[in-house]
Amino acid sequence: MRHNQLASPLAEAAAQRLGTPDRRTFLRGTLAAAVAIPFLSACSVNTSGGGGEGTVNFLSTQFTPVEERQKYEATLKKAVGEDLGVAYNPVDTGVFNTTIKSQLSAGKVEVGLIGGLHGDLVPFADQLEDLSSLTEELRSRGYSEDLLELAKLGTDKPRYIPWIQATYVLAVNKKALEWLPSGADVNALTYEQYLAWAKAAKAANGGKAVFGIPAGPKGLHHRFYQGFLLPSFTGGQITTFRNEDAVAAWTYMKELWANTNPASTNYDFMQEPLANGEVLVAWDHVARLINAVTAKPDDFVLVPAPSGPKGLGYLLVVGGLAVPQGSKDKDKAFEVIKALSAPEAQIETLKSNAFFPVVKAEIGSDLPAGIALEAKAVTAQQEAPKAILALPPVGLGDKDPQVSQLFKNCFQEICLNGADVKSTLAKQGAALDQIMSSLKVPCWAPDPEADVCTVA
The missing domain is CATH 3.40.190.10 (Periplasmic binding protein-like II)
Known part of the structure; x- marks a missing residue:
């Protein structure tokens, strides 16, 4: 730029x-x-x-x-x-x-x-x-x-x-850079490197996880799954919701969560835990990171989200x-x-x-x-x-909150409750397909072009 x-x-x-x-x-x-x-x-x-x-x-x-x-x-x-x-x-x-x-x-x-x-x-x-x-x-x-x-x-x-x-990016306190995996470029991370980094940071801090996501009641963590995790692992958002690539994505997310600050379920805006040092690496909307990096710009670097098997998905x-x-x-x-x-x-x-x-x-x-x-x-x-x-979901009208909730449900069941990944995606995917089939709206990026978007 x-x-x-x-x-x-x-x-x-x-x-x-x-x-x-x-x-x-x-x-x-x-x-x-x-x-x-x-x-x-x-x-x-x-x-x-x-x-x-x-x-x-x-x-x-x-x-x-x-x-x-x-x-x-x-x-x-x-x-x-x-x-x-x-x-x-x-x-x-x-x-x-x-x-x-x-x-x-x-x-x-x-x-x-x-x-x-x-x-x-x-x-x-x-x-x-x-x-x-x-x-x-x-x-x-x-x-x-x-x-x-x-x-x-x-x-x-x-x-x-x-x-x-x-869009959304990663905010990184420079203190966390010392725990980057060998050979990793913070500006071009893979999801594997990101997980290894989270594990190393947790170990270096006496078992206290210092990575975070906005998983609070008003946090935007569902946008991470919709626009970053799933597109990066599956190439789609809706049509690939419950396929084998999605199982791999959520299996990854379960392990990443195990190395994420559990207080993330209270975080609506990541700028707050970043500012007070509870979290050193966080993903969030640029508008919800800005206060922390504006207050102490010399303490932070902002970098792209990681890349997965299909590429770097971003919303x-x-x-x-x-x-x-x-x-x-x-x-x-x-x-x-x-x-x-x-x-x-x-x-x-x-x-x-x-x-x-x-x-x-x-x-x-x-x-x-x-x-x-x-x-x-x-x-x-x-x-x-x-x-x-x-793109965020398109054409859902008053069903938009329900669809977003299904992504949150996957996080709740898989990451917080320890439920089986495949059966959870089957259950939530059936509910998603029912909504999408009733709306009969076309697919949006990055899902393949289709006049009626349904879950495969």
Whole structure:
């Protein structure tokens, strides 16, 4: 990555990995059934000082933790200015889905603007405004053509404007480097070397494990299995969920967990145990590592995830801004999108929330040290030989939490309860296949192209 420019680094990876337009058939989705509930406002920030008439209700699945929300509210206020009121409402995916569906079904759309991950928006593709004119107006800002293709959500029109992008990497306290296996390159680890490293570190610390994962109640450890472990061992995420390669992956995970700090089941954000020294090596979302490495950048290196038999699986997180059809605040929502798409706002989001720009952005020399470390790791990961790009689940609607829970169930049963790997995958795989068969949604990266994604 060139230091003075972020030309959508993750988008460039998408351009290389997503392939031809035919590969993008996974973008088409169906709206899953949901229970209608009223619009909920979790919190709000109004940049014009009011909260009622004339305010754009911005519903989002992103930046829900209090600290992340507060940082983004400051970015939003700075980007939009004082002339336009915006009420920012970050909620979980279930509330997001049911709120939008209920308002669309009732024909009374109170939400003016929605922001979510690609998969959050897919179920509503045909009920989002055609953003063709806005896309053309903003095209000169340097969006990757592949991100613009993703933004069509499987239709023939742009349905969202790319907003944010991120991934997950490893944060390593330099103290742990002395226990690396002989000949191992911390920037190009294999999963075998990673396990050997965890064992050596545990032994060197008197039997206390110093590797960690965010396996707490609100941790994102399921993304590790979905986007890193399984793609690296199996080449897929859903279709390979219970095959022999998946058995090998989870057998590996069971041994890795035996050499992982057991307090990881309490960790939602790895930046906290990294900061206090409970953990010396951790995998997590870049936004959930940033505080520790920003506070003490000289103490850490950030590196790519390990590679497995199939390659280096890594998860690309892409978010977009969209407008529900029938929104009474369409024009104002367009102005907010324009403001948040400006390079200055994108850079501010990078600095505050560690999400990378989706536009070309001159960042100058004031990039925080922690962000610079992340940028280096992100680039190394996406450019790794045999890199395998994976997306979070696409088109699942209100079933998304249930599918994620199945991956967590595998961890619970296999790693915590000591259950048999093969029988656990058979049981959880049957439940996954039942959900996928009922939804009839196409596969998404890295699974092979298929109009209906099912578990083999």
